[in-house]
Amino acid sequence: xxSGTNTHQLQPDTxxxxxxxxxxxxxxxRVSDSEIARDLVQETFxxxxxxxxxxxGTASERTWLVSILKRKVIDHYRKxxxxxxxxxxxxxxxxxxxxxxxxxxxxxxxxxxxxxxGAIENEELGQAIQDCIGKLPEKQAKVFTLKTIQxxxxxxxxxxxxxxxxxxxxxxxxxxxxxxxxxxxxxxG
Amino acid sequence: xxSCEEAAHICNRKQYKEASWRERLQLFLHILACKTCASFxxxxxxxxxxxxxxxxxxLSAKDKEEMKKKIQKES
Numbered sequence: 001x002x003s004g005t006n007t008h009q010l011q012p013d014t015x016x017x018x019x020x021x022x023x024x025x026x027x028x029x030r031v032s033d034s035e036i037a038r039d040l041v042q043e044t045f046x047x048x049x050x051x052x053x054x055x056x057g058t059a060s061e062r063t064w065l066v067s068i069l070k071r072k073v074i075d076h077y078r079k080x081x082x083x084x085x086x087x088x089x090x091x092x093x094x095x096x097x098x099x100x101x102x103x104x105x106x107x108x109x110x111x112x113x114x115x116x117x118g119a120i121e122n123e124e125l126g127q128a129i130q131d132c133i134g135k136l137p138e139k140q141a142k143v144f145t146l147k148t149i150q151x152x153x154x155x156x157x158x159x160x161x162x163x164x165x166x167x168x169x170x171x172x173x174x175x176x177x178x179x180x181x182x183x184x185x186x187x188x189g
Numbered sequence: 190x191x192s193c194e195e196a197a198h199i200c201n202r203k204q205y206k207e208a209s210w211r212e213r214l215q216l217f218l219h220i221l222a223c224k225t226c227a228s229f230x231x232x233x234x235x236x237x238x239x240x241x242x243x244x245x246x247x248l249s250a251k252d253k254e255e256m257k258k259k260i261q262k263e264s
Contacts, residue, residue, distance in 0.1 A: 012260055012264050013260075013261075015260065016253050016256045016257045016260065017253070020248050020253055020256060021245075021246075021247050021248060024246055024247070024248050025245060025246050028246050034246070037246075038248060038252055041248070041256070042255075042256055042259065045256060045259070045260055046259065046260070046263055049260065049263045049264050050263075122242055122243055122244060125239060125242060125243040126243035126244065126245055129239065129240060129243050129245060130245070145247050147205060148205075148240055148245075149240070149245045149246070149247040150247055150249075154205075154207060160250070169198060169201060169202070172201055173197060173198070173201050176201065176204070176233060176236060179236055180232045180233070180235075180236055183236070183239065187239055188232065188235060
């Protein structure tokens with residue numbers, strides 16, 4: 001990893017291994033459809049390649065890719081909105097029979113939705129874990145992801161990566177120990 | 190009494206529900222006597238809970254292969 005310099009460089013060959021899951025989690029939390037999220041990540045990479053010459057190297061590669069993905073998410077919502085025809089807002093003031101009191105007050109959202117706060121916190125947690133996984137050596141990250149996130153059995157992971165179970169557990173141990181340290185300050189308090 | 194290394198190994202497998210009840214008992218007894226492993230076990234369990242809570246998603250190996258191919262074609 002180049003450090004000590006102000007300019008970052010793009011390395012498209014490593015994009016999928018390094019950022020795909022991170023971007024995918026970002027997308028899933030915003031479009032809540034796994035296939036659309038996957039397509040948005042794919043489009044992000046391709047758009048990144050096409051506009052690579054515009055990359056000035058002031059932001060990190062990942063920040064830059066996330067900013068492209070953000071626009072892809074917005075475009076996605078624009079597209080589905082225009083498919084529906086013009087945006088239409090209908091308010092029915094007197095449709096509900098059990099309403100009482102001020103209509104406006106009844107239609108306002110809860111000021112603090114506990115559920116939403118929880119969702120935001122979990123999303124931050126997800127990004128934090130994904131960040132930490134990104135700092136692991138590639139093979140450890142792969143083993144940890146397959147085992148923990150995809151929930152694969154030890155046997156299947158061993159077959160897929162051509163390693164034996166004791167290799168696997170050594171890597172899991174190292175990965176987990178690093179992750180504990182990486183998440184320590186913010187999440188183990 | 191099992192060693193700390195064995196305890197850590199069982200503790201890791203326990204996070205993936207791959208430790209037998211006998212191993213879990215051995216771990217439990219070890220932890221009663223060993224503060225270092227007790228702390229490791231606590232953190233390890235916490236990590237498992239955090240990962241569950243975050244509801245992480247991951248792309249399949251197949252999807253990633255396809256992405257790589259498309260990137261190679263374009264670049």
